[in-house]
Amino acid sequence: MKKQDVIVIGGGIVGLATALQLVRSTKASVLVIEAEGSLGAHQTGHNSGVIHSGVYYKPGSLKAKNCATGREEMYAFCAEHGIKHERCGKLVVATGEEEIPKLNELEQRSIANGLPGIKRLKAEELKEYEPHVAGIAGLLVPTTGIVNYSDVVLKYGELLKAADSDFILNCRLTGVKRTGDDIVLQTTQGEFTAAHVVTCCGLQCDRVARMCGYDPGIKVIPFRGEYYELVPEKHHLVKNLIYPVPDPRFPFLGVHFTRMAKGGVEAGPNAVLAFKREGYTRTSFDLHDTEEMLGFAGFWKMGAKYWKMGMGEFHRSFSKAAFVRALQKLLPEIQDADLKPGGAGVRAQAVDATGKLIDDFHIVQDDRFIHILNAPSPAATASLSIGRSISEMAVKNFGLS
Secondary structure (H helix, E strand, O other): OOOEEEEEEOOOHHHHHHHHHHHHHOOOOEEEEOOOOOOOOOOOOOOOOEEOOOOOOOOOOHHHHHHHHHHHHHHHHHHHOOOOEEOOOEEEEEOOHHHHHHHHHHHHHHHHOOOOOOEEEEHHHHHHHOOOOOOOEEEEEOOOEEEOHHHHHHHHHHHHHHOOOEEEOOOOEEEEEEEOOEEEEEEOOEEEEEEEEEEOOHHHHHHHHHHOOOOOOEEEEEEEEEEEEEOHHHHHHOOOEEEEOOOOOOOOOOOEEEEOOOOOEEEEOOOEEOEOOOOOOOOOEOHHHHHHHHOOHHHHHHHHHHHHHHHHHHHHHHOHHHHHHHHHOOOOOOOHHHEEEEEEEEEEEEEEOOOOEOOOOEEEEEOOEEEEEEOOOOOOOOHHHHHHHHHHHHHHHHOOO
């Protein structure tokens, strides 16, 4: 294969959106290589399918900026290409007086982030939108929606091919070398040569950056999110999406209810430490992943700060009764028999050497590389916006035209 102007490593939703925005805005030749046998096999394919509004994110952050533009771009993209989706809205519900200050903060963030239609609700008003919910106050967030992101990523791939670019599956990176002005990527399908490289590797992003000669200063710590699904007879209990007021100390939103675009209602997730980066079950274990995590000083510092929260998440993972109790705070009618095991996803949480959980998107340039080192939710919602930002960065710094 001829030398490419840009190779994107990683065929998840952000990697493909980046490639698509590059071919739309430049004349560069672009190739995507993906380690797995399908596009969006990990975080994209295990996504809960929410088109996020931007209510949670710190004003001025990359998350807030990209979510605001990316949300509307996602709605427009789905409408243009006939992808099933719905702008259904959600409730963020406070169940106790101690949550009211946090709810107030969310409302102020919503205003600062320019979210239209935000409405503060009293206890009796909550019932107008979700008749079975329990709470003393809440926020109606009408810009939230649902979609199956696997459908989105497949369309990104189709459009990429239609633009005379391509992606190669089952193409795992094994090494990187430089020869003059060339970057040579050694893979399980041979060598590929590029002038510039964008790494967007999710759960493997820190390792790939190091293979490319860049020390990112962070380590990916995997957190598994486990879901239940409501049995069909109980779908009527949830009209759209119901969320708790999140703890601002953590980048996790707490167990919630999500009506899915593909049908059904999910309940969850928890956020339990995983012992394998692509570990989707409680028994998933990888010795190398575990040793690397345990050998990272930032992991232990993180654990010292958040061990109580972590033990609670583990308890809910192994105790369905504890999971049900957490859900009953929002929907008291929920019973053990109303839930059946659902899917799971693994979040690539970047942690620095001090134990800090990196909350915002983290994108850096190194020579002729751009590394996407932290792209958690709302990255799927904001994928077209993130991709455009990276494309603009490449045009400015790499001289693409």
